[in-house]
Amino acid sequence: MRNILVIIAVSIIFSISDGIVExxxxxxxxxxxxxxxxxxxxxxxxxxxxxxxxxxxxxxxYSEEECxxxxxxxxxxLVKAWEESNHANFDKIDKIQDYQNIDSRLAPVTxxxxxxxxxxxxxxxxxxxxxxxxxxxxxxxxxxxxxxGKIGAEKLDHAKELVMPSAAHCGECxxxxxxxxxxxxxxxxxxxxxxxxSHAKAYDANLGVDVWAAxxxxxxxxxxxxxxxxxxxxxxxxxxxxxxxxxxxxxACQTCHNGPDHPDIEYYRDxxxxxxxxxxxxxxxxxxxxxxxxxxxxTCQSCxxxxxxxxSHNMVRKAIMGxxxxxxxxxxxxxxxxxxxxxNSKELQSRREAWIEVCVQCHSQRFSRDYLDSMDKAxxxxxxxxxxxxxxxxxxxxxxxxxxxxENRPKAPAxxxxxxxxxxxxxxxEFWAKGGNPSRIEKDFLYMWENDAFLVRKGLAHMNPNxxxxxxxxxxxxxxVDIQSEASTLRRLAALEKxxxxxxxxxxxxx
Numbered sequence: 001m002r003n004i005l006v007i008i009a010v011s012i013i014f015s016i017s018d019g020i021v022e023x024x025x026x027x028x029x030x031x032x033x034x035x036x037x038x039x040x041x042x043x044x045x046x047x048x049x050x051x052x053x054x055x056x057x058x059x060x061x062y063s064e065e066e067c068x069x070x071x072x073x074x075x076x077x078l079v080k081a082w083e084e085s086n087h088a089n090f091d092k093i094d095k096i097q098d099y100q101n102i103d104s105r106l107a108p109v110t111x112x113x114x115x116x117x118x119x120x121x122x123x124x125x126x127x128x129x130x131x132x133x134x135x136x137x138x139x140x141x142x143x144x145x146x147x148x149g150k151i152g153a154e155k156l157d158h159a160k161e162l163v164m165p166s167a168a169h170c171g172e173c174x175x176x177x178x179x180x181x182x183x184x185x186x187x188x189x190x191x192x193x194x195x196x197x198s199h200a201k202a203y204d205a206n207l208g209v210d211v212w213a214a215x216x217x218x219x220x221x222x223x224x225x226x227x228x229x230x231x232x233x234x235x236x237x238x239x240x241x242x243x244x245x246x247x248x249x250x251x252a253c254q255t256c257h258n259g260p261d262h263p264d265i266e267y268y269r270d271x272x273x274x275x276x277x278x279x280x281x282x283x284x285x286x287x288x289x290x291x292x293x294x295x296x297x298x299t300c301q302s303c304x305x306x307x308x309x310x311x312s313h314n315m316v317r318k319a320i321m322g323x324x325x326x327x328x329x330x331x332x333x334x335x336x337x338x339x340x341x342x343x344n345s346k347e348l349q350s351r352r353e354a355w356i357e358v359c360v361q362c363h364s365q366r367f368s369r370d371y372l373d374s375m376d377k378a379x380x381x382x383x384x385x386x387x388x389x390x391x392x393x394x395x396x397x398x399x400x401x402x403x404x405x406x407e408n409r410p411k412a413p414a415x416x417x418x419x420x421x422x423x424x425x426x427x428x429x430e431f432w433a434k435g436g437n438p439s440r441i442e443k444d445f446l447y448m449w450e451n452d453a454f455l456v457r458k459g460l461a462h463m464n465p466n467x468x469x470x471x472x473x474x475x476x477x478x479x480x481v482d483i484q485s486e487a488s489t490l491r492r493l494a495a496l497e498k499x500x501x502x503x504x505x506x507x508x509x510x511x
Contacts, residue, residue, distance in 0.1 A: 025053040031207025033214075033415045040217045046224035047203055048164035049231050059159045067144040067156070082240035087142035090128060123289055131173045142173070167200075170233045180313035187316045189326050190345050198316045203230040211428040214413040220431060226256035245286040248293070250277060253300045260451045264300070267462035273297050274462075298362065306358050318354045321461075324454035327379060332387050332449075333422065338379035375460040378468070382453045385476060389445050389483045394421045396487055401494040402439060409437040425449070441486045444479045452476035 029037040030050050044051045062070075072079045082088050132139055137152065147165045149156040151172055156162065163169065171178025184198035193208065195201035206212050206227045212220050229235040235256070236247040246252055250268060257264035268274040276297035284295060290302055290311040304315045320342065321327055327338045342348045352372065359368035396402040397420060406420050416428045425445030429438035438446065452475045459467025 046228040054162035202227040267464040267467040328453040404436040410435040448479040
């Protein structure tokens with residue numbers, strides 16, 4: 001039988017390699033700007049709920065055993081990950097120890113660099129019993145067809161029934177976790193679009209961004225690869241092992257929560273909290289649920305998944321900043337500084353109290369309140385500079401001396417709507433530029449509010465001293481100085497041009 005399966009696998013490999021399978025289900029975009037774009041083939045995997053259709057080859061109806069045999073030849077890495085997972089054999093819950101990979105650079109005395117950290121926890125047995133009760137059947141394993149077809153099915157028509165598992169598909173077994181995750185959609189930042197920001201609406205957030213719709217999808221799929229968390233649980237629980245122990249570690253967040261607009265992992269890593277984790281974290285038992293873990297230093301998960309005494313997959317109930325879009329951009333046009341915005345919102349005040357509850361697990365209440373109050377006041381200082389920078393650019397526009405003026409440069413591609421002066425230094429300039437649009441001074445302003453302003457507050461939130469001073473505040477001031485300097489230059493040039501024109505007129509009149 002084994003030889004027959006190997007022959008089947010090899011024949012499938014050759015049939016696939018005969019040619020590239022044509023993309024299907026990619027004829028039009030979705031969302032409010034769907035008419036302006038078409039998905040590229042890789043978006044089938046970033047948003048399977050919207051775009052995935054089975055490949056045309058191989059054709060046939062296959063059993064679990066045949067799936068494993070074929071993919072061992074095609075994709076041995078993913079099969080190995082599944083075979084080592086709890087999904088592959090639930091008997092392992094009672095029979096084996098879990099192992100936590102230890103970085104040999106941090107623990108050079110460990111040889112090999114693996115250390116047993118105890119038997120799998122009782123809660124995992126309880127979770128399995130809960131899932132079996134929900135499904136109304138006994139489970140011995142979760143295999144290929146359970147996830148890529150229908151739960152409990154023995155065979156799969158590969159060309160017709162194959163799916164890429166979505167969060168909802170995982171939720172058929174993991175009901176509580178999925179409901180917690182979906183509940184994020186009911187939360188959001190006041191005055192922002194419903195569900196923003198949340199993991200559960202992350203991909204739809206992309207769809208509502210005009211410049212994302214306008215830009216080359218081969219570039220902006222970088223946004224999709226993180227925002228696909230709306231559709232895919234494996235953003236945190238990497239396939240095909242799907243370990244909860246992995247998803248409890250800060251590194252599980254770092255693929256997306258990094259970089260110039262949200263350097264969360266960098267700021268956490270270099271904080272005292274992060275220092276303790278990176279020194280001692282490999283000795284902690286990551287198989288324990290968060291409620292039982294009692295880490296001596298906070299992690300991303302222990303802070304953001306905690307809410308009023310419980311941990312859940314809803315991580316946005318305490319969200320206040322909204323990536324800064326509201327605090328440091330939208331509110332510029334309303335003239336509302338951050339301290340007033342937060343203090344005048346009952347919802348945000350409630351969220352602040354929820355954060356205090358997190359902080360006092362390690363710090364005194366007085367320190368926690370003083371520190372978070374200081375973070376808000378620092379945000380007012382940010383707001384002052386960002387507001388003044390925008391006022392400077394707006395005045396250049398109104399004086400007709402912004403260079404180049406919007407009417408003298410290429411228009412941003414549809415569906416970006418050029419509504420001035422509000423669009424000056426707008427987000428579209430992060431991903432599109434042509435012929436002086438946006439201008440240099442607008443680009444400085446964009447980086448000022450979209451990166452540096454956020455980073456000061458994020459540095460404070462993650463208690464990274466350098467993060468909110470030299471790395472971000474200093475850069476914010478540099479852009480502010482550059483904007484003021486450029487404005488002075490443009491005004492001097494405008495004055496010289498005006499003077500030159502007047503002089504030319506007098507010369508012509510004299511002649």
